[in-house]
Structure formats: structure tokens, C-alpha cells
Amino acid sequence: MKIAVSATGQNKESLLDRRFGRCDYFLVFDTVTDDFKVIGNLGVASGQGAGIAAASQLIDENVSIIITGNLGPNAYELVEKAEMKAYSCEEIPVFGAIERFHKNQLPEINAAGNAHHGMK
């Protein structure tokens, strides 16, 4: 399966970016090949709809797991309908976030978990 982590940089040591729609990069890990690729977040160039643009990219990449800080309501709706799951993590290096995910240490993001984002 593919796991996408919102990131501030382009390698595994880069810190996780807690913002989903406006992060610079997504690091997409393939658990089958154990490799990862970096994609630039198109949401950065969007005003409204940044979360939608970002989520759409990950849908195109066949990502099934997202690790980020928070999801705004638009992104959340899209992620839910695409049957992806999202998990919340602190601002730690990306490889650390993946480790925590595999150890089931990350809380799942559901609509009620939105802290500071978007419209209710």
C-alpha cells in the first residue's frame, strides 16, 4: 500500500508538515517496494480548494494512508469518500512518522478531530 506524508522537505529526514493543503511536498512510500517518491503539492498554488487539490493528487497516486497534522473539512470529505484513512502526527522527521504509524501510535483523523481548520 502507499502511505503519503505531508513534508517540509524532500527526504525522509525532513520534518512532517502539519498542514495538509499547503505543505510543500508529499513523500509517498510504497510498502511493497520499500521505496518512496517525492511529489510537489499542487495545493500550494491554489487559494481556496488547496486541500482538495492536494487530496486529488494523492487519489491519483493511489495512496491509501495519509499522515499529516490536520485536514480541513473539504479535504476530509474527499479523503473519506475516496476511502483513504488519515492519521495525525506531530512535527517529527518523516521516517519517524512512518515508524509511529506502523506501531499504531498515531491517532486517526476524523471530522471531530479538526483543531484549527476550516469551517464547521
Add this chain to the structure above:
Amino acid sequence: MVISVLSGKGGTGKTTVVAALSELAKKVIKVDCDVDAPNLYLFYQGRDIEKKDFYGGKKAQINGSLCIECDICEEVCKFGAIKNAMVDPFTCEGCGACTIVCPRKAISLEDEKTADAFLTQTEKGIISRARMGVGSEGSGKLVTYLRRNVKRFEEDNGITMIDGSPGIGCAVIASITDTNFVLIITEPTKSGLGDLKRILELAERFETQVMVCINKYDINQEMSSQIEDFAKEQKLSVVGKIPFDKKVMESVNSLRPITEFRDSPARKAIEEMWICMNRIMTTKDF
């Protein structure tokens, strides 16, 4: 910690308050999100350390050499932006409908530069601001960019202070989202109260805590009381009441924050408001 200073109504004193609070806070980054009428930077002798082109939208462009003047684009454009195979850039919304129907593929959507975005270094921290081309759209997108562009300078224990624009539209929405606190500056007038209700209704849709400040409260004590009663009903804290003070105009016209004026009743009130805000915001001293 992100505080957005808004008002609903224009001219209530947001920029004056933001400049003053920024002097009182220890570590502060300022974002001037009043992109149509950015005034905050005028208070500071700053040095621009970054200037970037900002593309706020797209416009359709018709390639004259391919165009056969069939006018299908004109028919399809829901905004009336095309007449006689010419695109009116003011009306064009950059939707691309015309590019889809053109039988000769003569139309393309081009990025349109709508603003210069700056990072300006001042004695007291950085300001993220923009100079927008008049008549441009995409203010909400620009506000989002200005906020994002300064994020790398954010520190723990630091405050990001946003000087918002009047209104309740997309630029204001982009200034409310993802903040810890919204400070609404209102004035004791009927218009002020009406606009306060609308900006409050908007702010309540977001996960942010709202505080209220009544500026020039002594112009109409009765209206001030009405606003205080209203705030109480809504369970909002009125963190400050600033008296009308001629020194504020002096401060604006000499382009120095009001905190530099001794014997200013407004300055005293803002200092008290900052203490009150800190009590609400956190046990840490900002």
C-alpha cells in the same frame, strides 16, 4: 500562536492596534492581510528582503493568428468577457470554458500576475505584505500565500499577528482560518454593531476564540454599552475599551506606533488590553 485582528466594518482601527500590540509583544511576525489597502508597513522603516511575483488567477488569451472569429467563445462565456474575439481581462474569470469550445484551439489560459509579495525586515520582526494590482481578483489566495510565506520564521513562544481587511468575504475567511484567536475591533456606532454581528457570525464557524475591543468607545457611551451587552449575551470577552484620542491621528500621520506617545490615553488602554489578552491566551508571557 496566531492572532487575527479583524473588524467587519472598515476604519475601526485595526492597523493602529496591530502596530501597537506588535510593539508590546516579545517575538512577533506581522502579516498585512488587508491586501487591497495595505497600511501596516508604513509604520516601519523596513528593508525588503524578498520580493516575489504572485499569480492570483488566470486569464484567457486568444491567439489572433489561429482565431476564425466564429464567436462560439463569446456565446459560451457566462461572464460576458469576450466580445468580437477579444477578451476583457477585467471581466474574465479564468474558468477556461472558452478554451474547451474553441474549434481551432486558439485560446489558452495564462497565469496572471496580480501582486508583488514582500517579506520586509523591520527592527521588530518581519512583515509579510503585498502590493496588489488594482482591480485584481484572488485576494483570498494572496492572503493565504502571505500567511504561508512567513511561516518559516515562526518561533516557539512567538506570535503571528494578522492585520485583516474589512468585510466578510474570501480575504477575511482566509485570515480567520487556522488561527488561535480573533480580535474584533469595533466602534460604538450603529454601523459598527451591525457589522460586528456579521463578522462574529462568520468567526463562529471556525475553531478560533473571539475577543472584542471597542475603539473610540467614548464617542457614544450608550452604543458602547449596547455592544458590551451584546458581547455578554454572546459570552465574548471585551478585552479592551480604547478612548478617542487625538494622539492616534498624530501617530498615524507621523507614521509612529501609538506606543511611542507618552500621555496617550489610547496607548494606556491598549497596554491594558494586552495584559487582559495575555490572561486569556495563555499562562506564558508573550
Add this chain to the structure above:
Amino acid sequence: MKVAILSGKGGTGKTTVSTNLAMTLGVSYVDCDVEEPNGFIFLNPSIQKCEDVFAEYPIIDREKCELCGACAKVCQFHALAKAGKEIVAFEKLCHDCGACKLVCKTGAIAYTKRSIGKLESGSVKDVNCYRGILNVGEPMAVPVIRRLLGNLPEEDHFIDCPPGTSCNVESALKYATAAILVTEPSEFGLHDLKMAVELVKLFKIPYGIIINKDDEKENIVKSYCRENKILLYGTVPYSMEAAAFYSKGMMLCDDEFHKRIFDQLANKIKEAFAW
């Protein structure tokens, strides 16, 4: 004549000037500040008509939809996105352009509407009053402004514009045949006035300035007008009294002193526009 009243900076007195000029001249008043409309507080017209402003957005017929995703790709505003098994529509982001329907090969897209605001009209003392009100939470004011101005009857208007100099004001200026810029004699006022002048010049309509809250001295705005040969129609002096009237929602021209001021301004404007 359709005279737009704008400022750049908020709170300089657009509504004060436009409502008082409208009553003084007996010309219709149009409140285009649809995000925070205040004109009716002062004019207090009896409302005769009220209607919703609708915006359309796409709905996808799931039976016809083949999930090709072309509509999501073509939408410049991210109002449509493909989520595995369905196309999701985000109505608040939709600009109502029709591009999605144009690319759909199976005819799966139709449009439905939602209310984004209201238009109201009425009158007071034979002066027609109109306004638009944007629903709180709606990001885009321009569609409401367009509907408001597009629906007006053929008559003279004062168009009370929103603050700022971007697309909101620009969509109001498109209908104008002349403009009055209202400013205050301060550094901020002048800074933003210059942006407003730049905007008005793009429309090539006659324009001039009124200084509100004037200090009745030589000031930076008066110098600016002189240096740039911009017509100054007149000034409304600053007074605590005027501020108090305003705070109570009262019309300035109901007071003797201010009535004279607005009569003078009105004459100057009629002369300048050959009205």
C-alpha cells in the same frame, strides 16, 4: 449618471457621503458593500421588494457518470474532485462557469442552485434605495454585486462601493459613468486614495475627490489634489457632533449646518458632471 463612490481605505465616509448626497439630490441610492451594507441604517427606507440571489453549482448524475474525471481536471477552482467511486462537488468554490458541463461526454452534469445572498429595494421620501446582502460564510461578493447592479432600472444612481481596490470595487465601477473618491486627511487615507485613483483611471470616467473628516487646514490630500490636478469637489469638516450623529445612525443632512454643506457639494458635483 451612475456615480460610484469609493475610497480604498475603509471607514473614510463613503456611506455618509453617498446617503447624504442621494437625499440632497433626490437621486437613487445603491448599497454595493454587500459584505457589510450599512446605508439603510441611515436612510431607513420602507422595503418593498426582497429576492434571493442564487448561484448555480453542478450535480452529478451517478448513473450517467463514467468517472472519467474530466470535469474535475477542467475545473480551475477545485470545485470538483474525483474520489475513487464518485465525483465530489464543493459548491462554495464553484464559480458557475459551465466548463464542467462542456467537457462531460455522457451528459452527467446538471446544475442546481443555492442562495448566496439577497437583494432588497425600497424608498424613502421618493428616493429609491437598493442594496445587496451577501450571506455570511459565502466567500464571493462579486456575483451578488453583479446581480444588484444588473437589475437596476434606468435612472441616475449613487453607487456606494465596498472598501478596497480589488475585484469587489472593480465590479461596481464597471457600471459607473463617473466616480467620487472619499478620503480622510491622513497618511493612510492618502496612501489608499492613490490606489483608488489608479483604479478609477483604468475606467476612463470623470472623477473627483471629497475629503471627509477634514481638518479645515492645508493638508496632504489637498496638496496631492493640487499637484496632480485632481478636482476637489469639497470637504465635510470633522466634528465630534457629526461623529455622534453618525454613531446614532442619523442622516447628517437633517442638521442645518450639514445640510448646507451637502447642498454645496451637490451643486459642485452637478456642475462638474454637467448633470
